[in-house]
Amino acid sequence: xxxxxxxxxxxxxxxxxxxxxxxxxxxxxxxxxxxxxxxxxxxxxxxxxxxxxxxxxxxxxxxxxxxxxxxxxxxxxxxxxxxxxxxxxxxxxxxxxxxxxxxxxxxxxxxxxxxxxxxxxxxxxxxxxxxxxxxxxxxxxxxxxxxxxxxxxxxxxxxxxxxxxxxxxxxxxxxxxxxxxxxxxxxxxxxxxxxxxxxxxxxxxxxxxxxxxxxxxxxxxxxxxxxxxxxxxxxxxxxxxxxxxxxxxxxxxxxxxxxxxxxxxxx
Ligand code: R1P
Numbered sequence: 505x506x507x508x509x510x511x512x513x514x515x516x517x518x519x520x521x522x523x524x525x526x527x528x529x530x531x532x533x534x535x536x537x538x539x540x541x542x543x544x545x546x547x548x549x550x551x552x553x554x555x556x557x558x559x560x561x562x563x564x565x566x567x568x569x570x571x572x573x574x575x576x577x578x579x580x581x582x583x584x585x586x587x588x589x590x591x592x593x594x595x596x597x598x599x600x601x602x603x604x605x606x607x608x609x610x611x612x613x614x615x616x617x618x619x620x621x622x623x624x625x626x627x628x629x630x631x632x633x634x635x636x637x638x639x640x641x642x643x644x645x646x647x648x649x650x651x652x653x654x655x656x657x658x659x660x661x662x663x664x665x666x667x668x669x670x671x672x673x674x675x676x677x678x679x680x681x682x683x684x685x686x687x688x689x690x691x692x693x694x695x696x697x698x699x700x701x702x703x704x705x706x707x708x709x710x711x712x713x714x715x716x717x718x719x720x721x722x723x724x725x726x727x728x729x730x731x732x733x734x735x736x737x738x739x740x741x742x743x744x745x746x747x748x749x750x751x752x753x754x755x756x757x758x759x760x761x762x763x764x765x766x767x768x769x770x771x
Contacts (some may be wrong), residue, residue: 542754
């Protein structure tokens, strides 16, 4: 397994192959597209290159519907963006190194900014499906870390205040919230949602947090944007399912795409 041993060396190897396959010596910003976000990518225009994640060392094939398993290279103004259509989730059981490999590869490829998106449950009063929320902070409920060894990484302002302010210039109606990562893949129970609310979460999902920690360790500036695809368990009385998550993304694709395109322009 490519990721056993030194995950940073594995990321360097993947970045080297990425350079060969895209023909781009460097990339500036990475975007990880979460559940429901793939249709928003159309707003970025035509990619200059596209590859399957499995063409790079260390990436497993995608396990989840709506997680495309592709990487695209875009030119946006004077910058190059690396877009991951889908991610490896912790619940796939491949370990934290696999979860962090995309972000580490992006930083090894030159990305100084990492934009993490996801589809999530909203649990704050007044939140509604289709609403984008800027992640202001997180709660790690996975009981693990992508960082190996006694490497004490500061997570104050992990979700860049500068980039959040930039997003609000684009869309002043954007709200902020705290995202809690549960391990999944089962959805949370109503009792767990009540707990999450008590401990200060506004958003719940099964991604993003471990990647954000890895991005910070690697030295990148992190922006996190959640799309509330449903209200959290117990709030509506309706059962949760992944199809509604994907549908909420399709319904919001134009708005999310325009947000991402405008943010990229201003980076
Ligand atoms: C559940 O519907 C899936 O959607 C979210 C959850 O984490 C889970 O994987 O995916 P993203 O966080 O990748 O958007």
